[in-house]
Amino acid sequence: MKLFQRLVPWILLAIALFILPAALDDFRLNLFGRYFALSITALAIDLIWGYTGLLSLGQGIFFALGGYAVAMNLMLNTKSLAGGNGIPKFFENYGVDQLPFFWQPFWSPVFALMALWVIPAAVAGVVGWLIFRNRIKGVYFSIITQAALMVFFHFFNGQQKLFDGTNGLKTSTTELFGQLVGSPDMQVWFYRLTVVLLPLAFLVCRYFTSGRFGDALIAIRDDESRLRFAGFNPVPFKTIVFLVAGALCGISGALYTVQSGIVSPQYMSISFSIEMVIWVAVGGRGTLVGPIIGATLVNYLRSLVSEALPEAWLFVQGALFIFVVVLMPDGIYGWITKGGFRTFLAAFGIAKKAKTYPQLDKEAIPVD
């Protein structure tokens, strides 16, 4: 089992790098690129939920902020999309003839590359600190993050003059290095970029979940009060981990945006942010490989079901939520590594039963 756990990430990486590009056509490869981009978000949620016990329903904020940062830069630097004043055309629809001030720095690609993870991280840091400082936790944390999500959603949705409102920013028609971002060649490059960044995100998460910092996170998850009584202040730990998760979500959102061709306020809808949580739950929270498997599998399933029977997807998704929560709380990867598969085989007499000592339910335990 140990060897298996050690090999799985490498096997997955090899499949993503060599087998998938050879086996799939451009369209499918692009889909998998998106799944891997979403896997980074799943990793981030695993970091804060699986390890620290903070169920955030607002990760869509950071995801979309990353996406918007990239899209703004791409739109500004595309000559063919520029209107009269050299600013993106959609501004003309709303009678805006000057670029809003906060768009200005996005002319620079370097700034945009920094902004796509620094801005989400900063927002996450501030929001997180404000919440954690007051010892708001558990379901209250979830509700507040959801409210924060609604703030951002309504803001981006309502401000047509600033962000083109509901329409969102389209990136597939923009240009990068003289090529259309939506062109197959570029998309293959984005796929490669995603496949390189996903293991990096994995390493970042492993760095934060191992060692003393990781122990503190798990302590917060399992009993925060006790950690506090032991003389630790949980606030910095929680804030830092929430901030890191925000940055990861930003990167993920940027990668997803360039591959899906659009960023819109829909990325900040309530349902999308809750969906992200279920990817982690399906894969296995509290493990680092699980979320990647979960995000890829669930989204692949989504494509399959939506192509065959669009109306059925909500049924499947709803059933998935209930099934995973009630019957498979460790997720797929957790089920395998925690001996669920072995128990399954043992129940049919194929594998040997695991030895337990003492058999608490059968033998009387001597008292004194």
Place this chain on the structure above:
Amino acid sequence: MELFFSQILDGLSIGSVLLLAATGLAIVFGLMGVINLAHGEFMMLGAYVTYVVQSAFKPMGGVIFELYFPISLVLAFIVTALIGVLLERTLIRQLYGRPLETLLATWGVSLILIQLIRSVSTAMMLGIIVGVVVGFLLSKLLGAKFSEKPFFTYLNGLGWAIAIGIGLVAVNLFDQIRPLSKAWFGPRNIDVTAPKWLQGSWGMIGTIELPGLRIFIILLSALLLLATYWFLNKSVWGLRIRAVTQNRQMSNCLGIPTDRVDSITFGIGSGLAGVAGCAITLLGSVGPNLGAAYIVSCFMVIVLGGVGNLLGTVLASLLLGIIQSVIGSGTLLTIFPDMPLAAKGVIEFFATTSMSLVLVFIFIIVFLQFRPNGMFPQKGRSVDA
């Protein structure tokens, strides 16, 4: 000033719709600690019950038709309460003490309910019935023979999977028959016409007109709130509910049937959501996505008011309603025309429905910085209170 008062009245009615919706949630969340994300969908179900009752009464016409609304209020309560009890008995019961898991599971339920309303047809209903019946039969059959075996759980799961498959096949077969395959509601919005006695004005106070609909909703929410208060504080079951809330184990030891208390609490919470949905049909057309619009605001009301406190819920919902209505309509500008330019710019910036929501949510988050447990925090000595 008149404008201001009518705006306040408007805010009060928005607030009382919120209050209607949040009262049920306050019971379920405040007393049981269960996060029910399907609460909005129970409201939606209540709205659809109203629609069905209205359609049934339409052919009768005349005075009888005018009476459909009170009947649909009662029916909406009963139907959603029964569905709530069913949900509690089958799903929520397994997840007590794990609020985050409950949150995810009820979200799954809400997705299923939304899609069910969108695509339900007679064929689908028949298919579901076939699937459930086959599932129970298989489960009983397998249980009689293998219930002692270690692999029974997996076998049972397989049995249910087969039952679901048979149900799907049945849906497809029934779908071939034309009249059965027609969707009952479809994905579109439905319209409920308010009865005549609710339309129009209910008199004047000074120069301000009292729109019947809004006054009716305010009265209805006040009445329901009083009823809830009476039930919780004066009735026997209310006493039991409060006892279980305070100390579940001790109540159990003293002979209070805690599982029935749970079912009743959840049922009443869901039933109130149904009534809220029924009232919402008066305000405009409703669709399968109705719940999403209210659920976040409802939770905000509860967090702001203080969990498990009805008075807090009332104040918070009315406050939110008034802020939303006064800011969102930009009334402040008309009342105080000569305010400084900067303030004017800010108010204009927030003077749309969605931007006023932004302001309200920011206000709540800031408020929680000073009173993290809401306006009326629960008193307790536990560390994790």
